[in-house]
Amino acid sequence: MRGDAPGGAADASAWLDADAGPVVRSFAITGGRTRTDIEFDLLTHVVATEAGPTIVGAMAPEHRSIVDRAARPVSIAELAGHLNRPLGVIWVLVADLYDAGAVSLDAPAPSGRRPGDSTLSAVIDGLRSL
Amino acid sequence: MAQTATAPTAFKILVAGGFGAGKTTLVSSVSEIMPLRTDEMLTGAGAGTDSTDGIEEKTTTTVAMDFGRITLPGDIVLYLFGTPGQERFYFVWDELALGALGAVVLADTRRLADCFPALDYFERTGTPHVVAVNRFDDAQPFGVDAVRKALDLDPDVPVVLCDARRRDSGKAVLISLVRHVLDRRAPRHADTTL
Numbered sequence: 001m002r003g004d005a006p007g008g009a010a011d012a013s014a015w016l017d018a019d020a021g022p023v024v025r026s027f028a029i030t031g032g033r034t035r036t037d038i039e040f041d042l043l044t045h046v047v048a049t050e051a052g053p054t055i056v057g058a059m060a061p062e063h064r065s066i067v068d069r070a071a072r073p074v075s076i077a078e079l080a081g082h083l084n085r086p087l088g089v090i091w092v093l094v095a096d097l098y099d100a101g102a103v104s105l106d107a108p109a110p111s112g113r114r115p116g117d118s119t120l121s122a123v124i125d126g127l128r129s130l
Numbered sequence: 131m132a133q134t135a136t137a138p139t140a141f142k143i144l145v146a147g148g149f150g151a152g153k154t155t156l157v158s159s160v161s162e163i164m165p166l167r168t169d170e171m172l173t174g175a176g177a178g179t180d181s182t183d184g185i186e187e188k189t190t191t192t193v194a195m196d197f198g199r200i201t202l203p204g205d206i207v208l209y210l211f212g213t214p215g216q217e218r219f220y221f222v223w224d225e226l227a228l229g230a231l232g233a234v235v236l237a238d239t240r241r242l243a244d245c246f247p248a249l250d251y252f253e254r255t256g257t258p259h260v261v262a263v264n265r266f267d268d269a270q271p272f273g274v275d276a277v278r279k280a281l282d283l284d285p286d287v288p289v290v291l292c293d294a295r296r297r298d299s300g301k302a303v304l305i306s307l308v309r310h311v312l313d314r315r316a317p318r319h320a321d322t323t324l
Contacts, residue, residue, distance in 0.1 A: 041229065042168075043209060045137030073137040077197055077209060081166025088170070106137035115231070117315075119139065119206070123308050126202030127301050 040091050045073040045106040052102040059100070062093055070103055138207040143304065144226055144257070146213040147236030148244020152264040152294035153212040154196050156236060160300035161198020161210065168195050170222050193222050200304075208304070213248070223251060232258035232307045236294065239263060239272040242280050249281060258311045260288040262303045286314070 048070040049055075056067040065083055074082075080090045097103040115123075145153045157165050170193045196212040211226050213233075227233070235248045245261070252259040263277050274289045283289065290306050293299045 042211075042225070043140040043142055043229075045140070047137065075140065075209065077168055077211075078166060078199070080168040081197070084167075086169040115139070115141070117312060119204075120308055120312050122204045123141070123202060123206060123208070124305055124312075126204065126206060127200070127305050127308070129203070130200070130301060 040076055040094070041107055042075065042077040042087070044076050046070045046076065046079065046094055046097075046103050047073040047106065048103055049101060052097070055100050055102040056097065059096070059102075063097055063102070066090070066093055066097060067102055073106065136205070138201075138205045140207045140209060142226065142230040143208055143210050143307065144213050144223075144230050144233035145210055145236065146233055146245070146248035146252070147264075148238060148241055148248075151236040151238045151241075151244060153236055156234070156262075156264075156292075156294040156300050156303070157196055157198040157210045157212050159295055159297045160200060160304065162201060163199050165196045165198045165212075168197065169193065170195065170225075195222070195226070227252075227255050227257050230257060232260075232311050234303055234307055235259055235261045237261055237263045237277060237281070238266060239269045239277065240266065242277070245281070249283070253284070258307070258314055260290060260303065260307045260310055262290050262292045262294075264292055264294045286310075 046066065046069075048067045052067045052070070056064050062083070062085070066079055069079055069082060076087065076090055076094065079094070080087045083090065085093075094103065094105070098105055145156055147153050154165065193214045195214060198210045200208040200210070202208065208231075213226060214222055233248070233252050235245050235252065237245045249259070249261075251257075261277065261281065261283065263272065263274070265271075274291065278287075278289050288306050288310050290303055292303050
């Protein structure tokens, strides 16, 4: 189960060979998991659900940090930057939170993939006004 | 999908170029936040083109990407990602380029060839891009036309001069990119309203 405490000692030890650096230790947090079944984008926004702070109380500190940061919508990229963890680790942790109902996800809208001309004009106007 | 708040309309812009061309400087000068750093893990699959190929598959490295953010009126947010330089990190580029609004290729006239890989990549993937010639104090002044010729650019790719340290200059580069995105689609979609 995703919601369970991350992997056992046996799982973690598989990552801790002689080459292990900080990143490998990061993945020990996720029980060695590097893939999720949710498709993430760097700009996917994470936001805590109303029940999020309660749900996450029983989870690992890393999960709690994410829910704290996600009181307002925050991108996966920013979470990785603020929490100083590789993107892959953030993805796994966010997937845990999503499965537990602690966060909801807002992927970049299809309109973001191909924004309308008026949106692009708004970007130009906005940059000019900065 | 979000229930408690609405996420902004977010756009990705890539900032590419050779080592020392000013990628991080540009991101820093236009970002409203201190640039953040994210790391992507270089896995066995990604390490296939590594020069250590054949030595040991288990080598683990990370690829660092610096990024900044610009919030605009209308709940629009631009994210600027400095792309990792080496070609062996192209798998990260694929992720970055997916859904990107466009890219800025920073050129240093003392080492113009350094931006060839980025140009090749964006041409191949059809990512709209502009070339921004970063003016370094000790570099010989190059005209826009000379740079265009030296880089063998498509005629429609904008070339602009910039000073990556200056916010106004960085903003102007971004504006030229977004305008280029608009211009590019105009002929192809002249009869459709988006």
